[in-house]
Amino acid sequence: MKQAGIVIEVEHNQVKETSLGMITLAGRTAESLTALVMDGITREITDQLAAHGVHTIVDLVLPDAPEIRLNPAVRAAAVVHAARELTLDRVLGLSSPEGKDLLPRVAALLDAPLVMDCVDVDLNTGLANTSQYSGKVMAQIQLTGETLVFGVRPNAVPPEPRPVQAKTVVLTDNEAVPENITLRSWDNKDSEGRQSLVEADIIIAGGRGLKNKDNFSLIIDCAEKLNAAPGASRVAVDEGWVPYAFQVGQTGEKVSPQVYIACGISGSIQHFAGMKTAKMIIAVNRDENAAIMANCDYQVPGDLFDILPEIMKQL
Amino acid sequence: MQIYVCVKHVPDSAANIHIVDNLKIEESVPFLLNPYDEHAVTEAVVLKNQVPGSEIIAVCLGKKDAESTLRSALAMGADRGLLVETEKVCDSMTTARALHAAIVKDGPADMILTGKESIDNEGMQTQFRIGALFDFPVVTNAVSLDIKNGNAIVTCELAGGRTRTFDLSLPCVIGAGRGLNTPIYPTFPDVVKSRKKPIETLTLPELNVPAAPGSAKIVSMTPLVQKRHPRKITGTPSAQAAEIIRILKQEAKVLS
Numbered sequence: 001m002k003q004a005g006i007v008i009e010v011e012h013n014q015v016k017e018t019s020l021g022m023i024t025l026a027g028r029t030a031e032s033l034t035a036l037v038m039d040g041i042t043r044e045i046t047d048q049l050a051a052h053g054v055h056t057i058v059d060l061v062l063p064d065a066p067e068i069r070l071n072p073a074v075r076a077a078a079v080v081h082a083a084r085e086l087t088l089d090r091v092l093g094l095s096s097p098e099g100k101d102l103l104p105r106v107a108a109l110l111d112a113p114l115v116m117d118c119v120d121v122d123l124n125t126g127l128a129n130t131s132q133y134s135g136k137v138m139a140q141i142q143l144t145g146e147t148l149v150f151g152v153r154p155n156a157v158p159p160e161p162r163p164v165q166a167k168t169v170v171l172t173d174n175e176a177v178p179e180n181i182t183l184r185s186w187d188n189k190d191s192e193g194r195q196s197l198v199e200a201d202i203i204i205a206g207g208r209g210l211k212n213k214d215n216f217s218l219i220i221d222c223a224e225k226l227n228a229a230p231g232a233s234r235v236a237v238d239e240g241w242v243p244y245a246f247q248v249g250q251t252g253e254k255v256s257p258q259v260y261i262a263c264g265i266s267g268s269i270q271h272f273a274g275m276k277t278a279k280m281i282i283a284v285n286r287d288e289n290a291a292i293m294a295n296c297d298y299q300v301p302g303d304l305f306d307i308l309p310e311i312m313k314q315l
Numbered sequence: 316m317q318i319y320v321c322v323k324h325v326p327d328s329a330a331n332i333h334i335v336d337n338l339k340i341e342e343s344v345p346f347l348l349n350p351y352d353e354h355a356v357t358e359a360v361v362l363k364n365q366v367p368g369s370e371i372i373a374v375c376l377g378k379k380d381a382e383s384t385l386r387s388a389l390a391m392g393a394d395r396g397l398l399v400e401t402e403k404v405c406d407s408m409t410t411a412r413a414l415h416a417a418i419v420k421d422g423p424a425d426m427i428l429t430g431k432e433s434i435d436n437e438g439m440q441t442q443f444r445i446g447a448l449f450d451f452p453v454v455t456n457a458v459s460l461d462i463k464n465g466n467a468i469v470t471c472e473l474a475g476g477r478t479r480t481f482d483l484s485l486p487c488v489i490g491a492g493r494g495l496n497t498p499i500y501p502t503f504p505d506v507v508k509s510r511k512k513p514i515e516t517l518t519l520p521e522l523n524v525p526a527a528p529g530s531a532k533i534v535s536m537t538p539l540v541q542k543r544h545p546r547k548i549t550g551t552p553s554a555q556a557a558e559i560i561r562i563l564k565q566e567a568k569v570l571s
Contacts, residue, residue: 070479073452097473101455104440108447113408113529116439131539132436133340136332138539145529151439181452182482184468201569226563226570244458244494245472250328250434251350251493259567261559270328276541280567282559283545298562299545300555310556 004030004123005058005083007093007102008037008049015048018094018199020159022152026092027053027162029123036060036082038075046168053162058082061172071183072098076105078173083110083147085171090123095151096198107149115141116151117254119277123148134250134273153277154199155256197229197248201258203275205231205248206241209264209285209304213241219263222308225315231255231275233265249274263304267292284308316369316425318359319418321445322352322388324381325435334536339404346380348387351430353498354491358460359428360392360499365462370394372421376413378402382514389509390501396514397421399522407436408527411444416522424449424486426467431456431490438531446488454481455490 004026009016026033034056035049041059049057060078062069069075079102083091091106093099095117107114119138120129126143128150143150197203204226206219216236223230231253232246248255250273260278265271267283267290275281281296284304293299300307326332330344348356356373363369373388375381376399385396399413418424427449429442439455446453458478459470467483472492483489501509548558563570 097477100439101471101473104443104455105453107440108411108443108453111408111447111528113406113531114438114440115531117437127534130437132536133326133332134328134434134437136539137334137340138537139533140535142532142534143529144532148529178452180484180487181454184480184482186479187477202563202567245477247493258569259563273328276539280562281543282562293545295543296545297543298548298559300548300559302552302555306552307555307559310552311559314553314556314560 001030001124002087002089003032003034004090004092005034005036005086005088006054007079007091007099008035009094009096009098010037010039010045013042013044015045016199017159018096018154020048020052021155021157022092022094023049023052023054024160024162025121025152025157026123029121030090032056034058034086034088036079038062038078039069041168046166050166051161051163052159053164054166055164057166057168058086059168059170061170063177067183068177070186071178071181072101072105073178073181076102076109077175077178079106080109081173081175082171089147091147091149092121092152095153097196099151103149103151110147110149112147112149113143113145114149114151115143117153118150119153119156121150121152131277134270135254135276136273153256197231197246197253198255200229202226202228202261203231203248203255203257203259204228204261204263205233205265206236206263207233207265208235210236210241213239216241218305218308222312225312228261233271262292262296263308265292266290267295316362316366317423318362318369318371319422319424319427320352320355320359320371320373320388320393321414321427321429321441322356322373322375322384323349323430323433323435324375324377324384325349325433328434332538334538337535337537338533339536346384348384349430349433351432351434351491351493352388353391354493354495355428355430356388356391356393357496357498358491361496362426362462363392372397374414374417375399376401376405376410385514386509389512390506391499395512398514398516399519400516401519406531407438407441407444408529408531409524411441411448412527413519413522413524414441415445415448416524417517420517420522426486427451427488429488429490431492442488442490449486449488451486451488452483453488453490454483456492457489458492458494460489460495
């Protein structure tokens with residue numbers, strides 16, 4: 001391996017914790033790390049990156065116009081340009097919502113192998129661990145090729161400080177804007193103030209036990225109090241209580257929070273597929289025989305309509 | 316329009332997966348059409364209804380028994396099927412090359428639909444590789460699709476309810492997400508009719524599928540079971556709530 005490049009995600013002028021964790025993971029098997037930052041660099045960002053072990057910070061300058069800058073095809077071309085320019089033979093990014101639309105584009109453009117949603121990566125050997133078959137199997141995958149691309153599951157590794165001296169490089173990509181894909185509009189509703197499901201430390205999710213759409217506001221209110229992300233089982237989504245974006249499970253989001261609080265969720269095999277890698281599962285359920293009660297860390301038998309308001313009251 | 320839908324034959328999501336030789340899964344479980352691909356087939360049928368005279372071709376790379384998945388796509392409304400038959404386990408780079416070669420041979424394509432990911436390998440990438448091989452634009456996790464003035468207007472969902480809308484020139488590749496439509500549930504007559512629809516079988520050598528410059532190979536598989544040992548929190552709702560808060564603060568350290 002020559003050089004590992006890490007695509008960094010920034011939010012509110014801060015490097016995301018999940019990106020810092022990815023740097024920690026990469027630092028375990030790579031000597032020298034290069035961070036690729038696409039939306040402008042500040043002193044705060046360079047300090048954070050240097051404190052976590054990044055040696056080279058690349059300011060990937062994109063056109064200012066948001067419809068160009070936010071176009072994933074433009075961003076992927078910029079990452080590919082940087083990879084070639086800086087002879088990066090390993091490229092890492094988060095398996096985040098943005099990453100799922102970026103890293104496969106990068107891999108396809110480089111014609112390089114890719115594993116998404118890795119929980120562990122060895123950059124020297126090209127081995128990666130990822131779950132398959134809806135979280136029922138952990139597969140170890142060997143990548144071979146000139147350049148290898150890895151998507152790292154957010155929260156797979158917590159960030160650890162590793163201060164180094166970092167230098168900054170500015171790279172401007174003058175490639176033509178693609179004509180066959182144009183970003184017409186984007187909307188960021190719900191991103192402000194509400195925690196992203198895949199990146200949250202705490203998720204509180206509701207299922208059939210909520211009974212109707214109005215009751216589901218209890219989950220959303222409780223999530224706000226706990227600074228948690230609200231989630232839902234497929235039933236709650238299919239019933240139209242909450243949008244699909246809330247769904248955790250096989251056909252929803254796969255999440256690994258520190259704590260997953262399942263309320264009125266029976267715990268089908270498909271739901272577990274989305275949350276079984278949570279560090280701690282707390283299940284609140286009236287039915288002590290529900291599947292989730294046998295496969296959690298704390299079972300709380302009782303009525304969620306009594307317990308959740310109590311939690312809110314006591315916080 | 317000539318619409319190609321790439322479909323995958325995957326184990327039923329409810330099946331118990333057993334691992335053989337620490338390397339592969341026991342394949343005696345029921346296999347079916349990948350759930351996200353159901354949305355892709357359904358959207359192709361919607362498009363065909365909008366643009367009369369369109370043809371829907373379902374394409375699948377897999378073993379002989381993947382034919383049943385093609386039959387499911389035909390029952391949902393695809394007109395014919397192409398099975399690229401191989402006993403080999405193909406990674407995404409090779410799969411995309413095989414599907415590309417089959418579509419080139421059969422085409423030309425005006426649109427290629429796929430699911431946003433398969434529920435077995437969860438690679439999330441084949442649609443992008445097909446797009447790169449054709450030099451067609453690609454979007455993924457599409458939740459709405461309209462054809463206007465010869466372009467595809469596609470809204471895609473990021474997490475958290477955030478969306479982005481793209482204007483793609485045709486031909487293009489679209490990865491279907493769950494919000495795109497409600498999958499067609501074939502009636503018994505549909506199923507009967509699908510048995511008479513043609514499926515052409517192709518092989519990798521006859522398609523001259525080129526070797527990829529890299530690979531992803533599974534070297535080991537282990538069952539992912541996390542043994543959790545539940546402890547019970549009892550008492551009044553108030554006491555239970557207090558204990559949950561204590562655990563969040565002191566054990567999980569996610570609350571201050």
